[in-house]
Amino acid sequence: xxxxxxxxxxxxxxxxxxxxxxxxxxxxxxxxxxxxxxxxxxxxxxxxxxxxxxxxxxxxxxxxxxxxxxxxxxxxxxxxxxxxxxxxxxxxxxxxxxxxxxxxxxxxxxxxxxxxxxxxxxxxxxx
Amino acid sequence: xxxxxxxxxxxxxxxxxxxxxxxxxxxxxxxxxxxxxxxxxxxxxxxxxxxxxxxxxxxxxxxxxxxxxxxxxxxxxxxxxxxxxxxxxxxxxxxxxxxxxxxxxxxxxxxxxxxxxxxxxxxxxxxxxxxxxxxxxxxxxxxxxxxxxxxxxxxxxxxxxxxxxxxxxxxxxxxxxxxxxxxxxxxxxxxxxxxxxxxxxxxxxxxxxxxxxxxxxxxxxxxxxxxxxxxxxxxxxxxxxxxxxxxxxxxxxxxxxxxxxxxxxxxxxxxxxxxxxxxxxxxxxxxxxxxxxxxxxxxxxxxxxxxxxxxxxxxxxxxxxxxxxxx
Numbered sequence: 397x398x399x400x401x402x403x404x405x406x407x408x409x410x411x412x413x414x415x416x417x418x419x420x421x422x423x424x425x426x427x428x429x430x431x432x433x434x435x436x437x438x439x440x441x442x443x444x445x446x447x448x449x450x451x452x453x454x455x456x457x458x459x460x461x462x463x464x465x466x467x468x469x470x471x472x473x474x475x476x477x478x479x480x481x482x483x484x485x486x487x488x489x490x491x492x493x494x495x496x497x498x499x500x501x502x503x504x505x506x507x508x509x510x511x512x513x514x515x516x517x518x519x520x521x522x523x
Numbered sequence: 524x525x526x527x528x529x530x531x532x533x534x535x536x537x538x539x540x541x542x543x544x545x546x547x548x549x550x551x552x553x554x555x556x557x558x559x560x561x562x563x564x565x566x567x568x569x570x571x572x573x574x575x576x577x578x579x580x581x582x583x584x585x586x587x588x589x590x591x592x593x594x595x596x597x598x599x600x601x602x603x604x605x606x607x608x609x610x611x612x613x614x615x616x617x618x619x620x621x622x623x624x625x626x627x628x629x630x631x632x633x634x635x636x637x638x639x640x641x642x643x644x645x646x647x648x649x650x651x652x653x654x655x656x657x658x659x660x661x662x663x664x665x666x667x668x669x670x671x672x673x674x675x676x677x678x679x680x681x682x683x684x685x686x687x688x689x690x691x692x693x694x695x696x697x698x699x700x701x702x703x704x705x706x707x708x709x710x711x712x713x714x715x716x717x718x719x720x721x722x723x724x725x726x727x728x729x730x731x732x733x734x735x736x737x738x739x740x741x742x743x744x745x746x747x748x749x750x751x752x753x754x755x756x757x758x759x760x761x762x763x764x765x766x767x768x769x770x771x772x773x774x775x776x777x778x779x780x781x782x783x784x785x786x787x788x789x790x791x792x793x794x795x796x797x798x799x800x801x802x803x804x805x806x807x808x809x810x811x812x813x814x815x816x817x818x819x820x821x822x823x824x825x826x827x828x829x830x831x832x833x834x835x836x837x838x839x840x841x842x843x844x845x846x847x848x849x850x
Contacts, residue, residue, distance in 0.1 A: 415625050416622065419618060420618070426614055430611065436849075437603050437848065438587075445745070459850050460850070466841050471834075471838065474618075474834045474837075475831055476827075480545070480546075481546050481547070483545050484547055487545075488556075491559060492559055492563070499566060500566070503570045507573065507574035507575065507578045510577075511578050511580055511581075514578070
């Protein structure tokens, strides 16, 4: 089975000579991202906790974006999504992204609404 | 090996399955679609976790204060290090898996054997770590009091350090008396949940020890749990306290809201179940590789398919790690 691998990552900025060296490169990248996440999780800098963007702490934005970056490289390079046809890639990725975002947005808005009811309505949770 | 045909007999036929517009075999495509549906299942779980967390957003436990243990380092505060270790184990076993897939493409049987073996070992280490994590979580550390309204209150000294209830509890004659037939009460069952000390012992110990304060489940605007003054603490324990909680189970959770423990058991448990089945499938494929099944088939695509599943397990862990331990 002669498989063709696309060996460039970071939109072509980094090119590897073989598939094996690309695997190790992606592994190093994922490790660095994980180390950054863990370090931020332990230090929790105050300015990232006290400042918010769209009701979410900056720190949590960083965590979520780094997670999606990691997910991208696991799917694209470890699961070889980079080498699949456009049709298969879109069937898998677009479907998931659409359904998952839809679910998360509705459910989290509902959760926040119930929090407000507990907080300012007649139902109490503080005894 | 008649059972393992590679060709379907429909090649070159436009109708009848001869066409492969996605240039992926049936098995690989079905693995991808299974992964999509499984991803939706996990998103459902994580979204419901988010729902409950948003519902009690000002009273949710802080993960950094819950998962502070590391094996063989008893009493040392090590937030996050252990889960970070578990994350690395899983990412590394993903790397060995993708190396096995790559060796399979090059038809190098011995390398596939080596890398699959390392992947299985990584999976087993992860499962063992998760078992330890669960055991530590279930056993608990400091203990807490549950109020009549189901809130958890925890104990601190005046420096703000957590204090375990076993360190200040008043050991008097327990008010638990064994019932016998003579009392006419032989049919009365013990309550399901029996901590090692009673609420009255904890209350007595708390009142006798002026250095102790309590901390509420609710958080202030900086996201820290609210700490009461000594007078407020006494009022809280005496008026509202009801039950001693040690560790976590599906009903009571010394770390905070019971839903936190429920979701922890459910989501990491479901993920651990995926890891366990992944290890099992890897072992089956491992033996197939040793027996030379894929050499005879002239294609290691089966390794690629289980590889997809194994990477998916890693992918899910990346999200579980973020939403349970970091955010």
